[in-house]
Amino acid sequence: MTDAFSTKTTPAPNPGPGAGLPLPEPEAVSRSLGQLAWLRFRKNKAAMLGCLTLILVALFSFVGPHLISHSYDDVYRSYVETPPSIHPRPDEDTLRAAANTLAVRGRVALESFEVEDGRFTAVLTSPNPMDARLSRLFDRSDVFSGAELQAHEDEGRRMTLTGGVTQETFLMGTDSNGRDxxxxxxxxxxxxxxxxxxxxxxxxxxxxxxxxxxxxxxxxxxxxxxxxxxxxxxxxxxxxxxxxxxxxxxxxxxxxxxxxxxxxxxxxxxxxxxxxxxxxxxxxxxxxxxxxxxxxxxxxxxxxxxxxxxxxxxxxxxxxxxxxxxxxxxxxxxxxxxxxxxxxxxxxxxxxxxxxxxxxxxxxxxxxxxxxxxxxxxxxxxxxxxxxxx
The missing domain is CATH 1.10.3720.10 (MetI-like)
Incomplete structure (x- = not known):
């Protein structure tokens, strides 16, 4: 039996050979003036944002011309002072209007017009037989190219033309000379x-x-x-x-x-x-x-x-x-x-x-x-x- 007020003690550990020696102090790290200035500069959020912005502007100016298809001196006469847009121009409605104008010039009627994957399909009709050389009207346009006769039906009174569409995208518009x-x-x-x-x-x-x-x-x-x-x-x-x-x-x-x-x-x-x-x-x-x-x-x-x-x-x-x-x-x-x-x-x-x-x-x-x-x-x-x- 032990007394209620007695305490149980544990033997102290045996000190090693290095006991009593002072702990080594951490080595002080010296920094140069440039390193201290860089640490203070990194903490300035406005300055770091300015660096990031300047890098982006430089990349836009020097790398951007290699990533776009337009050059600074390319002139697009059909796109003078074109407003900015993320969609290719001209759009389908403008192309249909251009095709209709060409059809009127050739004294025929535009029955239908569709644009898909950069190619157009136009169906022309006339009460009289049409000449296959009518496709040259589309080739002379600035927005159509490579027009070919796809079908010549109803004894030449119905003609189907297909070809490429020349569309350009100007994200920031064009100037008064038609340049991107x-x-x-x-x-x-x-x-x-x-x-x-x-x-x-x-x-x-x-x-x-x-x-x-x-x-x-x-x-x-x-x-x-x-x-x-x-x-x-x-x-x-x-x-x-x-x-x-x-x-x-x-x-x-x-x-x-x-x-x-x-x-x-x-x-x-x-x-x-x-x-x-x-x-x-x-x-x-x-x-x-x-x-x-x-x-x-x-x-x-x-x-x-x-x-x-x-x-x-x-x-x-x-x-x-x-x-x-x-x-x-x-x-x-x-x-x-x-x-x-x-x-x-x-x-x-x-x-x-x-x-x-x-x-x-x-x-x-x-x-x-x-x-x-x-x-x-x-x-x-x-x-x-x-x-x-x-």
Whole structure:
């Protein structure tokens, strides 16, 4: 018997040879500035949505032309300013009306007309015997092809013709020249995005190098380089483009050079301001004490430390360049037909806004969506590289 207040104890386990030693602490994972910025950028839903939207627009513009049957310069004279539709055009009623018109022209009657799987079957009747060459009337039409005599009955007073039907599908309609608007928008996206990216890369390369050299060298060199920037700032941009168009004509390369030659000025001033603050830091003094040349310090220490603000600024330059290109195309100074851009398409749509509003709506949608996506990406990068600046 045990007492009611007694407790049952169990022997303690035998401690092992490592008992009493402290547990190993988990190894700290170090992340670079770029990794931390990427983690913050991924948490920004608007920026990620902007990236997804920009990828879809780029796929639509560069991959889409390989997936459709229409080219940007194909002209369909029977489909001038055709409204958007998911159904093939012309529809069966329009085809029947075209066949009836051909029958009247041949002085016969259209008894029946059917369309199935891209082929038509027309039954013609007449009180007098009909000539088998009547099928040539259908071959001369824009919507019928390969008409053949299937049956010649009732001593030639009843004729059955079969042949192919030329139908086209225009998801976004056609323009005033009968060209597929969706194919034109894809081409316009290629040119607008290419001009935006290439001109931004030019401003990035020239502006970063120019601003870093000006800010680091300082003194008289800085004064001369900045006075040159101010002189270029004073030149009217549109007047400069007009002069270039007069001498060299309109071309894609001209727009790229004109915009790239102006946009690097802002980049140079931003990089110069960052460089003025960086060259007083301790690591720059240490590099000078180690005997590095000015170019080595600029290349190894100054430029890598201004990449964060530069990347953010580039994402804001791209939509600005696209706007400039669209503005030039709107004024008629952009790309030359049959090439086009979103700005040129918007200009044509504004001229036909009442008769064909889809010519203005669809290019404007792609243009606005792309600008919003780029601005969201720029805001996300700004918050990612400088989370305190909110």
């Amino acid at each position: 608007l969706m194919a034109r928008i894809m081409l316009g996206g290629q040119i607008s995005l290419a001009v935006g990216l290439l001109a931004s890369l030019v401003s990035l390369a020239v502006g970063v190098l120019y601003g870093a050299v000006s800010g680091y060298m300082g003194g008289r060199v800085d004064n001369i380089m900045m006075r040159l920037v101010e002189i270029l700032y004073s030149l009217p941009f549109v007047f400069l483009v007009v002069v270039l168009v007069v001498f060299f004509g309109r071309s894609f390369i001209l727009i790229f050079l004109a915009i790239g030659a102006i946009e690097w000025l802002d980049m140079a001033r931003i990089v110069r301001g960052q460089t003025l603050a960086l060259k007083r830091r301790e690591f720059v003094g240490a590099a000078e004490a180690l005997g590095l040349t000015d170019w080595q310090i600029i290349r190894r220490h100054i430029i890598p430390n201004v990449i964060g603000p530069v990347i953010v600024f580039v994402t804001l330059v791209v939509p600005k360049v696209i706007l400039l290109e669209s503005f030039l195309s709107f004024l008629g100074l952009g790309v030359q037909a049959p090439l086009t851009s979103w700005g040129a398409l918007i200009s044509d749509g504004a001229a036909n806004m009442r008769s064909a509003p889809w010519l203005l709506i669809y290019p404007s949608i792609f243009f606005v969506v792309t600008l919003f996506a780029l601005n969201f990406i720029g805001d996300g990068l700004r918050d990612a590289f400088d989370p305190k600046d909110r």
